[in-house]
Amino acid sequence: QQQVKQSPQSLIVQKGGIPIINCAYENTAFDYFPWYQQFPGKGPALLIAIRPDVSEKKEGRFTISFNKSAKQFSLHIMDSQPGDSATYFCAARLGSSNTGKLIFGQGTTLQVKP
Amino acid sequence: DAGVTQSPTHLIKTRGQQVTLRCSPKSGHDTVSWYQQALGQGPQFIFQYYEEEERQRGNFPDRFSGHQFPNYSSELNVNALLLGDSALYLCASSWGGAMNTEAFFGQGTRLTVV
Numbered sequence: 001q002q003q004v005k006q007s008p009q010s011l012i013v014q015k016g017g018i019p020i021i022n023c024a025y026e027n028t029a030f031d032y033f034p035w036y037q038q039f040p041g042k043g044p045a046l047l048i049a050i051r052p053d054v055s056e057k058k059e060g061r062f063t064i065s066f067n068k069s070a071k072q073f074s075l076h077i078m079d080s081q082p083g084d085s086a087t088y089f090c091a092a093r094l095g096s097s098n099t100g101k102l103i104f105g106q107g108t109t110l111q112v113k114p
Numbered sequence: 115d116a117g118v119t120q121s122p123t124h125l126i127k128t129r130g131q132q133v134t135l136r137c138s139p140k141s142g143h144d145t146v147s148w149y150q151q152a153l154g155q156g157p158q159f160i161f162q163y164y165e166e167e168e169r170q171r172g173n174f175p176d177r178f179s180g181h182q183f184p185n186y187s188s189e190l191n192v193n194a195l196l197l198g199d200s201a202l203y204l205c206a207s208s209w210g211g212a213m214n215t216e217a218f219f220g221q222g223t224r225l226t227v228v
Contacts, residue, residue, distance in 0.1 A: 006156075034216070034217075036219075041221070041224075042221050042222075043118070043120075043204050043219035043220050043221045043222045044157065044204070044219045045219070046216055046217070046218065049216070089156050089157070091156075100145075100147070100162075100208055100215070100217060101147070101159050101162065101170055101172070102147075102149075102157075102159065102206075102217060103159070104156030104157050104158070105156055106155060106156050107154070107155070107156050
C-alpha cells in the first residue's frame with residue numbers, strides 16, 4: 001500500500017502554541033520520511049527529515065517523532081509564529097526503488113494567529 | 115548557488131493543445147523528478163529522469179512524456195491537454211549517485227487548461 005495518510009486537514013493555533021501534524025503509513029519498505037513546508041505560489045521546501053531507525057529528530061523549533069511499530073510519525077512546531085502559517089506535507093520514500101520517489105500526504109494547512 | 119528553476123511560472127492552454135515545461139536542476143544535481151500537484155492535494159510523482167533516461171514512472175498516461183538533456187535540465191511535455199491537467203507542475207532535483215540524497219523543489223509552473 002503506497003499511501004501516506006495525513007491529519008488534520010487544517011489547524012489553527014495561537015502564537016506560541018505547539019501545532020502537531022500526524023502521518024501514518026502501511027508500507028514497511030519506506031526508508032526516509034521528510035516534511036515539506038509550502039507557501040502559496042511556491043514549491044515545497046524541505047523542512048526536516050527522519051529515518052526509521054531514529055525515534056526523534058529536532059531542528060530548531062521543528063521536531064519529528066517517529067513510531068516505527070505503529071507506522072506513524074508526526075511534526076511538532078514549538079513556539080509557533082505567524083510566519084509558520086503555510087501548508088505542511090509529510091512524505092515517504094520507497095527504499096526498494098532506486099529513484100527516491102516520494103509519496104506525499106494530502107497536506108495540512110496551518111494558521112498561526114498573532 | 116541557484117536552486118531549481120522552472121519556466122514558465124504560469125501558462126494558460128486550451129483543451130487539446132500541447133505544452134512543454136522546463137526545469138534546470140540545482141547545481142551539482144543530475145536527477146530530475148516531475149510531480150503534479152492538484153489544488154488542495156499533495157504532489158503526485160509523474161516520472162524521473164537520470165542519465166537522460168526515464169528511470170521510473172508514476173500512474174500517469176502516455177500523454178505525459180519527458181526528456182533530459184546532457185546538461186541535466188529536463189522538459190515535461192503533455193499532449194492532448196484535458197481540463198483535469200490543470201495543476202501546479204513541480205520539478206525536483208537530486209543527486210542520483212546515492213539513494214539518500216534530499217530532493218529540492220522548484221517554485222513550479224501553474225498550468226491552467228481552459
